[in-house]
Amino acid sequence: MRNKKNRIRLQDRLWVLGLLPFAIMVLSFQLAPVWSMLTGSFRSDIDFSLTWHNYYTALHSPFYRKAIENSLLISSYSSLIGIAVGLACAYSVTRFSPAIRDRLLMLSNMTSNFAGVPLAFAYIILLGSNGMFTLLFKQWGWNAFAGFDLYSWTGLTLVYVYFQIPLSLLLLYPSFYGIREQWKEAASLLGANAWQFWRTVGMPILAPAIFGTLGILFANAMGAYATAYALVGGNYNLLAIRIGSLVSGDVANQPNLGSALAVLLACTTLLAVALNHGMTKRSARYLTGTARTAVPSRRERRRAARGALANAKEGMG
Amino acid sequence: MNSYLDLQGIRKNYGTTAVLDDVCLQAAEGELVTLLGPSGCGKSTLLRCIAGLADLNGGRILLQGRDLERLAPRQREVGMVFQSYALFPNLTAGENIEYGLRMRGDSKRSRQRRTEELLALVDLEEKRDVYPHHLSGGQQQRIALARSLAVQPKLLLLDEPLSALDAQIRKNLRAEIRNIQKRLNMTTLFVTHDQEEALTMSDRVCIMNKGRIVQAGTPEEIYAKPRTEFAARFMGSYNVLTRPEAMRLFGRLEGSSDSFALRPESVKLIRPDEEEGARAGGKRIVEGTVDSVSVLGTILRYTVDSGGVRLTIDVLNDGRSIGIGERGSVRLALDPSQLLQLEQEGA
Amino acid sequence: MTERNGAGWGHRALQSMLLVYLLLPLAATAVYAFAREWQNTLLPKSWTLDWFGSMFRDTRFLEALWNSLYLCAISVGLSLIVMIPAVFVLTVYAPRLESLMKGIVVLPYAVPGVVAAVGLIRTYSSGPIDISGTTYLLIGAYFVAILPYMYQGIRNSLLTVSAPELMQAAGLLGAGPIRAFLTVVLPNIAPGIVVSTLLSFSVLFGEFVLTNMLVGAHIQTIQVYLYQRVGESGHLASAIAIAYFVFILIVSMALMKLGQRRSGRGKG
Numbered sequence: 001m002r003n004k005k006n007r008i009r010l011q012d013r014l015w016v017l018g019l020l021p022f023a024i025m026v027l028s029f030q031l032a033p034v035w036s037m038l039t040g041s042f043r044s045d046i047d048f049s050l051t052w053h054n055y056y057t058a059l060h061s062p063f064y065r066k067a068i069e070n071s072l073l074i075s076s077y078s079s080l081i082g083i084a085v086g087l088a089c090a091y092s093v094t095r096f097s098p099a100i101r102d103r104l105l106m107l108s109n110m111t112s113n114f115a116g117v118p119l120a121f122a123y124i125i126l127l128g129s130n131g132m133f134t135l136l137f138k139q140w141g142w143n144a145f146a147g148f149d150l151y152s153w154t155g156l157t158l159v160y161v162y163f164q165i166p167l168s169l170l171l172l173y174p175s176f177y178g179i180r181e182q183w184k185e186a187a188s189l190l191g192a193n194a195w196q197f198w199r200t201v202g203m204p205i206l207a208p209a210i211f212g213t214l215g216i217l218f219a220n221a222m223g224a225y226a227t228a229y230a231l232v233g234g235n236y237n238l239l240a241i242r243i244g245s246l247v248s249g250d251v252a253n254q255p256n257l258g259s260a261l262a263v264l265l266a267c268t269t270l271l272a273v274a275l276n277h278g279m280t281k282r283s284a285r286y287l288t289g290t291a292r293t294a295v296p297s298r299r300e301r302r303r304a305a306r307g308a309l310a311n312a313k314e315g316m317g
Numbered sequence: 318m319n320s321y322l323d324l325q326g327i328r329k330n331y332g333t334t335a336v337l338d339d340v341c342l343q344a345a346e347g348e349l350v351t352l353l354g355p356s357g358c359g360k361s362t363l364l365r366c367i368a369g370l371a372d373l374n375g376g377r378i379l380l381q382g383r384d385l386e387r388l389a390p391r392q393r394e395v396g397m398v399f400q401s402y403a404l405f406p407n408l409t410a411g412e413n414i415e416y417g418l419r420m421r422g423d424s425k426r427s428r429q430r431r432t433e434e435l436l437a438l439v440d441l442e443e444k445r446d447v448y449p450h451h452l453s454g455g456q457q458q459r460i461a462l463a464r465s466l467a468v469q470p471k472l473l474l475l476d477e478p479l480s481a482l483d484a485q486i487r488k489n490l491r492a493e494i495r496n497i498q499k500r501l502n503m504t505t506l507f508v509t510h511d512q513e514e515a516l517t518m519s520d521r522v523c524i525m526n527k528g529r530i531v532q533a534g535t536p537e538e539i540y541a542k543p544r545t546e547f548a549a550r551f552m553g554s555y556n557v558l559t560r561p562e563a564m565r566l567f568g569r570l571e572g573s574s575d576s577f578a579l580r581p582e583s584v585k586l587i588r589p590d591e592e593e594g595a596r597a598g599g600k601r602i603v604e605g606t607v608d609s610v611s612v613l614g615t616i617l618r619y620t621v622d623s624g625g626v627r628l629t630i631d632v633l634n635d636g637r638s639i640g641i642g643e644r645g646s647v648r649l650a651l652d653p654s655q656l657l658q659l660e661q662e663g664a
Numbered sequence: 665m666t667e668r669n670g671a672g673w674g675h676r677a678l679q680s681m682l683l684v685y686l687l688l689p690l691a692a693t694a695v696y697a698f699a700r701e702w703q704n705t706l707l708p709k710s711w712t713l714d715w716f717g718s719m720f721r722d723t724r725f726l727e728a729l730w731n732s733l734y735l736c737a738i739s740v741g742l743s744l745i746v747m748i749p750a751v752f753v754l755t756v757y758a759p760r761l762e763s764l765m766k767g768i769v770v771l772p773y774a775v776p777g778v779v780a781a782v783g784l785i786r787t788y789s790s791g792p793i794d795i796s797g798t799t800y801l802l803i804g805a806y807f808v809a810i811l812p813y814m815y816q817g818i819r820n821s822l823l824t825v826s827a828p829e830l831m832q833a834a835g836l837l838g839a840g841p842i843r844a845f846l847t848v849v850l851p852n853i854a855p856g857i858v859v860s861t862l863l864s865f866s867v868l869f870g871e872f873v874l875t876n877m878l879v880g881a882h883i884q885t886i887q888v889y890l891y892q893r894v895g896e897s898g899h900l901a902s903a904i905a906i907a908y909f910v911f912i913l914i915v916s917m918a919l920m921k922l923g924q925r926r927s928g929r930g931k932g
Binding site: 273 | 672674675678679682683685686687688689690692693695696707742745746747749750752753754768770771772773774775776777778779780781782783784785786787804805807808811866870872873876877880887890891894898901902905908909912913916920
């Protein structure tokens with residue numbers, strides 16, 4: 001008894017020691033910066049007095065409002081397109097044998113590392129003013145594409161979609177294994193055609209996974225910086241780009257306004273990730289207990305999650 | 318005769334292996350026919366073929382004289398209950414039952430009325446708004462049954478509907494299904510690998526093996542007169558004897574069969590003073606040694622070695638035979654009239 | 665409805681289109697990297713390996729490569745030293761605090777890099793600790809950036825080998841906690857940790873926004889150098905991008921092989 005007590009006391013001291021370096025690192029490089037950013041966002045860039053002014057500017061000045069609006073729009077469009085394409089591809093990929101499916105997923109996982117600066121550059125080669133396809137379309141006389149400009153919003157959306165699709169595919173495909181073949185069979189015996197089955201049973205079961213993935217894609221696009229920055233430097237009026245130039249730009253250094261914008265950006269991405277979290281819990285309700293036969297193995301899920309994480313880091317890269 | 322359900326020469330191959338090999342089966346209206354067999358004998362595949370969930374490689378399926386071949390599953394008017402229930406998890410119990418009616422385009426009022434009726438039929442009125450994952454296995458199974466009955470199918474297919482349930486619930490549900498089936502006069506094909514289930518529930522039992530129906534008949538016939546070795550072994554603890562073994566026990570044999578079956582309860586353990594009476598009754602007396610005894614509730618099951626032949630013998634557990642232990646010597650009274658001749662497999 | 669053996673032509677077509685779509689940017693970069701000259705024609709007229717050659721003769725490239733490698737190695741190493749004891753202690757002795765830990769490590773995943781950079785610049789560009797533009801700041805930022813991967817990897821490894829039970833067993837056999845950790849737990853979780861190490865490494869290797877905003881003016885990593893080269897010589901930039909991708913490819917292959925071996929062993 002006494003022995004056990006001693007051991008516990010020793011362990012008490014030990015675990016504090018084990019956590020100490022972690023606490024120091026997190027405090028100095030995560031919590032302190034967050035705190036500094038939060039307090040800074042309420043300080044004026046001119047006289048350092050406490051103020052709401054930064055948030056007022058962020059939400060009312062036409063310039064920054066436009067940046068927020070642009071970011072929200074491009075994130076929404078690229079995530080919605082990503083979800084639509086990803087959904088079709090995810091369903092399709094589950095129709096293949098595991099060996100082929102794994103190879104397809106591995107490929108899309110690997111190309112998803114091709115984001116940020118190299119991706120922007122590759123798209124310049126493909127669709128820039130002297131790009132391969134630009135020339136090809138000119139040669140074939142496809143006028144529909146004559147007005148296309150990679151450096152426009154459409155062009156940027158196209159590049160964003162590129163990194164959204166593999167992410168969407170990797171996050172969505174496991175939930176298709178939750179749709180059991182017997183549900184389809186039961187529905188068909190009860191008089192439902194394929195479309196009716198997906199409308200009444202399939203899609204409602206997938207819905208949480210779809211909304212959750214939408215959250216991740218949205219956060220991913222909101223935080224994306226490297227791709228846009230590499231494509232045209234600071235010329236796009238996007239929230240992430242604006243924040244970057246306000247804080248480390250050479251022209252107008254307004255760190256406190258930058259902080260306010262950063263807080264706003266963080267709020268949207270946190271909200272989107274929270275949505276994903278809630279939805280994951282929700283879809284677990286359908287998929288545990290009822291679907292034992294067809295859920296993917298732990299390895300597959302782990303791999304998907306890993307791919308997802310690696311992808312979601314576009315914002316960082 | 319025109320049967321209600323008529324399966325003619327059904328064939329089904331997966332690749333080069335035949336899963337169903339010339340299966341013929343008729344069922345009258347309101348009859349409950351059980352397909353009994355070990356796993357992999359093709360019984361579930363047969364159900365799936367009838368439901369249209371699997372294609373045929375040959376043969377015809379007639380339901381009320383109508384050929385089902387060209388029809389999609391949803392046009393066949395066949396209801397099916399799956400082993401794993403296959404309830405839709407995003408719909409409540411009531412909505413699950415209502416599903417087929419909704420697909421058919423019934424009015425909301427009639428749908429509601431019918432749903433209430435069926436919930437009452439399976440005695441789950443209070444579970445209408447409960448989601449499947451909050452129901453017990455037995456309740457889920459009853460909802461699945463109600464769902465398939467809601468659209469009034471012409472034929473009900475039950476694919477091992479009870480195998481995922483506890484023994485006690487299984488027994489209750491067995492009786493309940495039979496009850497409902499009789500009340501609705503619903504023609505039903507029931508697939509199981511449990512011989513007790515098959516014997517207690519069915520009007521008729523078809524024993525299947527390797528894609529064929531090896532014997533069909535009433536439960537009494539099937540139990541009392543297994544025709545082949547497979548049927549004898551599958552129907553329970555029949556002693557299956559080769560011709561030399563039977564010869565050793567009985568001395569002389571009728572017929573020319575190569576194998577014989579002997580029901581475990583037809584052999585009697587007797588005391589020396591009963592010997593005369595038994596001999597007079599035409600029994601044959603042999604000596605044996607008890608290898609093991611196990612208590613199966615109301616039955617004592619002995620394994621006895623008699624001259625190198627191992628026999629399983631069931632004795633009523635009424636306290637009379639408790640004296641006989643392992644390694645003990647016993648006298649067995651064999652009744653030659655209870656020795657069944659078995660046909661060659663596949664003959 | 666009939667059983668399906670393999671996927672139909674629709675699915676094949678869709679997956680082929682997806683493959684082409686995903687590989688096209690890569691292929692274009694590769695073509696550019698091997699093209700001697702490529703102006704106003706559909707495909708290059710002649711091919712060369714010169715760009716790869718000049719890449720390796722380019723001292724700035726080699727310097728950037730070296731910067732990337734040692735910064736990533738130090739950050740991942742630091743993370744291992746700090747995170748393994750922390751996650752271990754938490755899993756074994758203080759499971760109550762796990763939700764707090766989860767909240768902390770999920771932040772870098774949910775908060776974009778540009779936001780993290782803002783906080784770091786504000787904190788360290790003035791005031792008592794002025795380390796702006798230094799490797800210290802960048803390593804701290806990298807440490808936070810890979811928190812989610814490290815935490816997840818270490819925690820999963822600890823749970824798969826059931827570390828609390830291992831510790832108890834070692835304790836009953838007379839080993840002290842530190843000794844038990846070093847001799848029993850650490851060797852068992854090592855293979856799992858290799859996976860998160862490689863993953864973190866590849867994440868940091870592709871990191872751009874933190875590096876560019878925090879130290880871009882002073883220290884060049886592969887990504888920052890690539891960004892500057894894109895404007896100057898497209899061919900050279902392509903060669904660098906392809907080299908970078910091949911490196912990532914090797915890391916992902918290694919990750920996958922390790923993952924397969926681990927799950928194979930788990931089953932067997």
